[in-house]
Amino acid sequence: MTEVDIRGELAGAALLRASQVDLDAGLAHLHRTRRNRGRRRAGAVVAGVALLAATTWAYRSHDQEARTDRGDERVATAPRVAPGETEIDSDRSASGTTDAVAVLRPGQPAVVRVGAVGSTDQHVVWSAPTAHELGDRNLPWPAAVAWAPDGDELAIVVAQERGRVSATDDLVELTLVTVGADGSGRRIDGVIGTCRCGGEPPVLSWSRDGLEVLVPDGPDQGVRRIPR
Amino acid sequence: MVVGHEGFAEFYRAELPGLVALARALCGSLVADDIAQEAMLAAYRRWAEVEGLDQPRAWVRRTCANMAISSFRRRMAEVRALTRLSARPAPATLDEDAEEFWAAVRTLPRRQAQCAALRYVYGLGGGEIARTLSISEGAVKVHLARARAALASRLGVEVER
Numbered sequence: 001m002t003e004v005d006i007r008g009e010l011a012g013a014a015l016l017r018a019s020q021v022d023l024d025a026g027l028a029h030l031h032r033t034r035r036n037r038g039r040r041r042a043g044a045v046v047a048g049v050a051l052l053a054a055t056t057w058a059y060r061s062h063d064q065e066a067r068t069d070r071g072d073e074r075v076a077t078a079p080r081v082a083p084g085e086t087e088i089d090s091d092r093s094a095s096g097t098t099d100a101v102a103v104l105r106p107g108q109p110a111v112v113r114v115g116a117v118g119s120t121d122q123h124v125v126w127s128a129p130t131a132h133e134l135g136d137r138n139l140p141w142p143a144a145v146a147w148a149p150d151g152d153e154l155a156i157v158v159a160q161e162r163g164r165v166s167a168t169d170d171l172v173e174l175t176l177v178t179v180g181a182d183g184s185g186r187r188i189d190g191v192i193g194t195c196r197c198g199g200e201p202p203v204l205s206w207s208r209d210g211l212e213v214l215v216p217d218g219p220d221q222g223v224r225r226i227p228r
Numbered sequence: 229m230v231v232g233h234e235g236f237a238e239f240y241r242a243e244l245p246g247l248v249a250l251a252r253a254l255c256g257s258l259v260a261d262d263i264a265q266e267a268m269l270a271a272y273r274r275w276a277e278v279e280g281l282d283q284p285r286a287w288v289r290r291t292c293a294n295m296a297i298s299s300f301r302r303r304m305a306e307v308r309a310l311t312r313l314s315a316r317p318a319p320a321t322l323d324e325d326a327e328e329f330w331a332a333v334r335t336l337p338r339r340q341a342q343c344a345a346l347r348y349v350y351g352l353g354g355g356e357i358a359r360t361l362s363i364s365e366g367a368v369k370v371h372l373a374r375a376r377a378a379l380a381s382r383l384g385v386e387v388e389r
Contacts, residue, residue: 003385004376007329008348012249014326015349018319019249021261023241030240030269136274138298161298 089144089201092117093151098181100125100154102142110141112156114181125183126156136164143174143197144204144213153178155211157204159197171218172197176211176226193220236275240268243285246350247292253330253345254296257319267292286360289350293342293361332382333375340375343368 085105092099101122102112115122128140140160147154158175176189193215195202200216210228215221247267252260271278271288278284322330333344339361346357354372358365380386 002376002380004379004383005348007325007383007385008344008379009351011322011326011329012253012348012351014322015249015253015330016245018322019245019252019260020320021244021248021264023244026244026265026268027237027240030265030272 088142091145091147091154093147094149095151098147098151100145100147102145102156104141110139112142112145112154114154114183123183125154125179126158126177126186138163140175143201146204146206146211148206152181154181155204155206157192157202157213159195159202162194171195174202174213174215174220176213178211189226192226193224194218195220235279236272239271239279239284243288244268247288249349250289250292250345251296252319253333253349254293254341256334260296260319263295264292267295283359286356289346289360290362293345297338297342328383329379332379335382336375336378339363339367340371340378343371344375344379347372 085103088102088104088110090099090101097117098114099117099122100112100114102110104110110128111124112126113122114125126142128134138161140158142156143159144157145154156177156179158177159172160175162171162173171194173191174193174195176192178187178189179185192213195215195218197216197218202216203214205212205214207225209225211226213224213226215224244264247264248260251263251267255263267288270291271284278287281287321327333341333348336344342361343357346352346360350356352360354365354368357368357372361368
């Protein structure tokens with residue numbers, strides 16, 4: 001037995017001693033979570049209808065400048081990221097009027113929202129499938145977003161760990177998705193590369209000929225060009 | 229307590245403390261509970277299938293080890309943990325030596341860290357680690373040897389004794 005093994009066994013025993021948990025509370029929480037996720041699926045249908053209505057309304061209002069031009073009152077300015085959300089990436093349109101924000105949040109874990117700068121009128125143009133829809137597959141998330149120079153399209157790099165949750169391998173597949181500014185006309189280019197994405201995220205940008213994705217590491221490390 | 233699936237509660241009680249320790253070994257204390265619970269939830273959702281496996285506990289340990297290593301899942305768990313951080317008790321602290329050891333494990337490459345965590349948290353041998361991670365026993369030997377060498381260097385101890 002090596003010195004490392006001795007240190008490891010002592011450290012393992014210390015960790016087990018420090019990891020005692022309230023099992024009854026944990027079981028109850030697990031049961032509640034599963035039940036709530038079932039209810040959430042039913043609620044998703046209702047939420048979908050509400051989202052469609054909200055999207056239509058939001059795009060009629062367009063952005064703060066348009067509101068000002070029309071003589072409307074500006075909507076209240078709010079942070080782009082709501083409580084409990086974590087921003088992954090964001091991009092502001094070249095005109096400076098519209099933000100696209102990729103966020104993680106509990107419940108519906110990964111979404112890309114688009115809306116007028118500083119506005120609460122944001123709507124979802126891409127969202128990860130629910131846990132129920134995913135089954136054993138790993139959750140995809142929006143790793144990078146970038147507006148087209150003319151602001152008519154938004155490109156999203158969606159990352160997803162390969163394999164099932166019980167057998168995830170080291171690599172993350174990157175898929176390119178483009179949507180219109182209102183979320184319509186979704187185009188999926190398929191897997192454009194794989195990375196480990198352990199430290200640095202991929203970087204997405206538009207070029208004269210199309211899109212460029214800087215894959216930070218892994219077998220496809222480097223710049224991938226996707227013509228348009 | 230019966231939670232929907234017969235036998236699951238017993239499995240949960242037996243496995244959860246070890247899963248929390250495994251997750252904490254691989255990703256630190258803040259999100260270990262959430263990752264262990266997430267692995268259990270995955271088992272619970274397909275309990276009929278998992279229960280029928282030769283080694284249900286190997287399945288849930290593998291799932292937990294994968295989730296703990298995944299930077300994205302860790303980030304997700306952090307989001308959840310932060311939203312209710314104020315409502316939960318702080319995790320028990322480890323002594324300095326143990327904290328230093330696990331911090332060193334977390335700097336290892338993914339497979340080496342998983343093999344080391346399974347070896348030292350559960351005391352598993354090479355064959356059991358191989359079955360848990362669904363890799364060959366030879367690969368486990370290589371990963372453990374490299375992990376030992378890297379840990380020895382980082383902890384400033386001798387490789388052989």
